[in-house]
Amino acid sequence: MPRLRPSFIRRAHNISSHLATLLPACRDLRSAQNELRWIREHVSSSLAPAHEHNVTSRSCVTKTAVAVIKKHLDTEVQIDRLCRLRGTRGVPLQYVLGSQPFGDLDIRCRPGVLIPRPETEAWVFHLADLVRNVIAEGALSRPGGDVDDRTARPLKIVDLCSGSGCIALLLSSLLRSHLRGSDVDIRGFDVEPRAVSLAKENLAYNLRRRVLPRPRAGRQNVVFEKADIFSEDWLASLHHDPADPNAGGSKLGAPIDIFVSNPPYISMRGYDCDTGRSVRNYEPRLALVPHESLRISSFADCAPEDVFYARLLEVAEILRPKFVVLEVGDLAQATRVLEMAVRAPRPWITMEVWRDWPDMAPEEGEDQVVRIGGLQVPVRGSGHGRTVFLQRGA
Amino acid sequence: MTITTATARMLRSVLSVGRLSSSPRKLHVSSLQHRRHLTGSNAPGLLKNRGSTMPPRPKPPPADEIEESFLKGSGPGGQKINKTNSAVQLKHLPTGLVIKSQATRSRSQNRTIARQLLADKLDDLARGGESRNAVVGEFKRKKKASSAKKSRRKYRKLEEEGSRQQDDEEEVDGIEEAEEKQGKGQEQDQEESNEALAEMPNDLDRPQK
Numbered sequence: 001m002p003r004l005r006p007s008f009i010r011r012a013h014n015i016s017s018h019l020a021t022l023l024p025a026c027r028d029l030r031s032a033q034n035e036l037r038w039i040r041e042h043v044s045s046s047l048a049p050a051h052e053h054n055v056t057s058r059s060c061v062t063k064t065a066v067a068v069i070k071k072h073l074d075t076e077v078q079i080d081r082l083c084r085l086r087g088t089r090g091v092p093l094q095y096v097l098g099s100q101p102f103g104d105l106d107i108r109c110r111p112g113v114l115i116p117r118p119e120t121e122a123w124v125f126h127l128a129d130l131v132r133n134v135i136a137e138g139a140l141s142r143p144g145g146d147v148d149d150r151t152a153r154p155l156k157i158v159d160l161c162s163g164s165g166c167i168a169l170l171l172s173s174l175l176r177s178h179l180r181g182s183d184v185d186i187r188g189f190d191v192e193p194r195a196v197s198l199a200k201e202n203l204a205y206n207l208r209r210r211v212l213p214r215p216r217a218g219r220q221n222v223v224f225e226k227a228d229i230f231s232e233d234w235l236a237s238l239h240h241d242p243a244d245p246n247a248g249g250s251k252l253g254a255p256i257d258i259f260v261s262n263p264p265y266i267s268m269r270g271y272d273c274d275t276g277r278s279v280r281n282y283e284p285r286l287a288l289v290p291h292e293s294l295r296i297s298s299f300a301d302c303a304p305e306d307v308f309y310a311r312l313l314e315v316a317e318i319l320r321p322k323f324v325v326l327e328v329g330d331l332a333q334a335t336r337v338l339e340m341a342v343r344a345p346r347p348w349i350t351m352e353v354w355r356d357w358p359d360m361a362p363e364e365g366e367d368q369v370v371r372i373g374g375l376q377v378p379v380r381g382s383g384h385g386r387t388v389f390l391q392r393g394a
Numbered sequence: 395m396t397i398t399t400a401t402a403r404m405l406r407s408v409l410s411v412g413r414l415s416s417s418p419r420k421l422h423v424s425s426l427q428h429r430r431h432l433t434g435s436n437a438p439g440l441l442k443n444r445g446s447t448m449p450p451r452p453k454p455p456p457a458d459e460i461e462e463s464f465l466k467g468s469g470p471g472g473q474k475i476n477k478t479n480s481a482v483q484l485k486h487l488p489t490g491l492v493i494k495s496q497a498t499r500s501r502s503q504n505r506t507i508a509r510q511l512l513a514d515k516l517d518d519l520a521r522g523g524e525s526r527n528a529v530v531g532e533f534k535r536k537k538k539a540s541s542a543k544k545s546r547r548k549y550r551k552l553e554e555e556g557s558r559q560q561d562d563e564e565e566v567d568g569i570e571e572a573e574e575k576q577g578k579g580q581e582q583d584q585e586e587s588n589e590a591l592a593e594m595p596n597d598l599d600r601p602q603k
Contacts, residue, residue: 031479034496038478093478093499101500118480118501119472125502266473275474288473329472356471357464384471 001277018079022087025278035086035093036079042097043078047071092278103170104211108202112194114287116166119356120262120327123387124167126358127325128174131155131258154183154221156256158319160229160312161263162188163287165199165222169206171258172222176213183216189227189234192286199224230294230311238318259321263308264290265329270305302340305329309337309388313344316390324348324390331370331385338372341390350391351375356383448533449526452517454509461485464501482508491515 004023012029013020018039019032026032085091094100094109101107102116103125109115135155155175159168168188175184190196203222206212215221227234238254266275266288275288290307299310309326316324328334334353341348353370355362358381362368369376379385454460463483469475481496482504493515495508517525 026478035478038499092476094476101498101503103500103502114473115476117472118477121500121502262473264473270470270474274470276469276476279474279476283476327472329474330470360462386472 018083021080021083025087025090036083038093038097039079039082039086043075043082047074047078090278090281092282095282102166104173105166105169105202105206106209106211107164107166107169108198108205109164110194110198111282112192112284113198114163114195114283116164119383119386120167121170122357122359123325123327123354124170124260125174126354126381127258127260127323127389128171131175131323154185155258156253157184157186157258157260158256158321159186159188160259160261160315161287161308162190162199162224163192163195163262165195165202165224167260167262168199168222168224169202169212171260173206173212183221184213186222188222188224189229190224191226191228192284193226195287196224196226229315235315235318238315254318255320255322257322259312259316259319259324260326261308261312262327263312264288265305265308265327265333267303267305267329270329303336306333306336306340309340313337313340317344317346320392322392324388325354326388327386328388331367331379334385334388335370335372337388338370338377341388342372342375346392348390349393350389351377352389353377353379353385354387354389355379355381356386357381358387449524449529451510451526452513454513455486455488455516459487460509460512461487462505480504484508484512486512486516489516489519491519 004027009020009023012023012032015029015033016036018036019029022032022035023029026035082096086093086096092109092115094115095111098109099106100109100116102121107116157168157171159165159171162168165188168186172184172186188196188199190199203212203224207214212222229235264287268289271280271285271289279288290305292304294304294307299307302310309328312324312326326337328337331353338351338353341351351372355366360382362379362382366379366382368379370379371377461484463485464481471477478499479496480499480501481494482501483492483494485492491512493508493512495504495511497507498504514525514527518527522528
């Protein structure tokens with residue numbers, strides 16, 4: 001990373017010493033100013049307001065003045081502390097502030113759990129639009145089901161490697177308005193206990209903020225569980241019949257409607273070379289790079305960074321979802337995942353790659369199609385190849 | 395006149411930024427106002443529509459008239475990078491207006507904000523003094539002016555009670571009273587805006603609660 005010019009730091013310092021503190025992490029003045037503004041807003045909203053006295057007597061005026069000054073000092077001390085965490089130590093802003101907005105949701109962020117990314121937010125919005133259109137056309141109804149049956153049946157969604165829970169929760173929030181009379185049934189699984197508890201916390205927190213649909217009749221419709229998706233026990237549990245009373249309360253019941261995942265997808269080399277400093281130093285490697293031991297076990301024939309996709313496609317065969325959306329690192333990885341998907345025993349009727357911003361027009365030089373064997377797979381949007389989208393017929 | 399209104403508006407937005415409040419809902423409002431300060435334009439819908447005299451909030455133009463761009467990093471994106479910059483820029487193709495929003499940390503929220511800002515600007519362009527922006531601005535300015543006047547009178551009264559001043563003070567008060575009646579009666583723009591400007595510094599001096 002190139003070193004910051006002293007004249008540049010001095011210029012920032014002339015505006016505010018906090019800006020100069022933030023500069024090593026932000027690298028440019030504009031984003032340092034933005035981050036300082038967000039830090040200020042965070043501090044002033046989290047500190048208790050100075051006690052407001054009824055201004056009648058002299059002593060009360062003094063008391064109020066003291067309280068105001070004290071609050072001002074507290075605020076400055078806090079701001080300085082957070083700026084140092086962010087700028088000098090290089091902690092991600094989301095861990096410093098403890099949150100990241102994600103659509104209308106506010107997702108709590110803590111070390112040990114990956115911070116939600118804007119690219120993920122973009123594809124979740126795109127997926128929700130697509131699902132809404134399909135619901136409007138009535139194509140998500142059960143075979144033979146009449147209108148009443150369709151509205152009564154919950155939309156089943158499974159999110160593997162759910163992390164902070166952002167994808168599951170945003171889908172729940174976005175699909176709510178279009179499922180009048182019916183429910184969304186979402187299951188999130190993650191291997192990291194800290195992620196599972198944070199996801200539960202995010203569910204409760206956003207329910208309190210009233211940006212998530214209230215559960216009906218006391219039944220929670222978004223559930224996060226700890227599970228190792230590579231374990232045979234977990235895979236076996238998916239085979240159970242949902243109607244079987246012995247199966248317990250955690251059964252998924254194929255077929256489901258939507259299967260999403262943002263698994264670890266970075267290669268060892270990519271982790272060492274391309275990742276941002278704050279990512280490498282502070283975000284969990286577990287959520288970024290597939291563990292070495294996974295490859296040796298059962299997926300020896302695919303690249304080490306692709307093992308999760310091999311497993312996810314196996315799981316998809318069991319859950320028989322209508323839509324699958326898997327986040328990937330780039331177009332090359334998307335191509336490799338599509339090659340795996342083509343070999344599936346039952347064919348997908350639609351295969352697509354979505355770029356970072358699926359709604360935007362592609363720029364010059366961005367391919368709008370990739371070749372998989374003899375197939376031409378459309379590539380939508382603009383940016384890096386970001387998700388693989390698969391759809392199966394009704 | 396336009397200059398005075400603009401200055402008054404700017405002063406007002408500076409004041410609102412300084413008045414960061416503690417509740418999360420209020421904070422949202424203040425961040426909006428901060429953005430207005432940055433972009434020099436009016437924030438949408440911060441006032442309760444009392445008595446439904448305000449024109450409706452303008453709708454953003456259709457999607458095919460907008461060219462949207464995000465600040466794309468040169469890096470690989472996704473899990474590898476953790477960007478905090480979520481700025482959204484809109485270009486309105488028929489007029490060439492460019493709007494940028496980086497008010498929040500959320501790209502989707504910035505998109506909504508930028509669209510509303512663009513709608514306000516277009517409304518301003520199309521209807522001038524009758525746009526929602528102008529009408530709401532006028533309403534707020536009047537309200538501010540009258541409350542500033544009220545509080546100034548109150549403090550003067552307190553002072554008078556304290557030190558028992560002579561008669562000529564009373565006379566000034568009487569003039570002010572008449573001026574206010576006139577303002578309420580027929581809304582003379584010129585005088586009103588001058589008045590607002592004159593009263594702003596007063597407000598700045600006084601500590602914000």
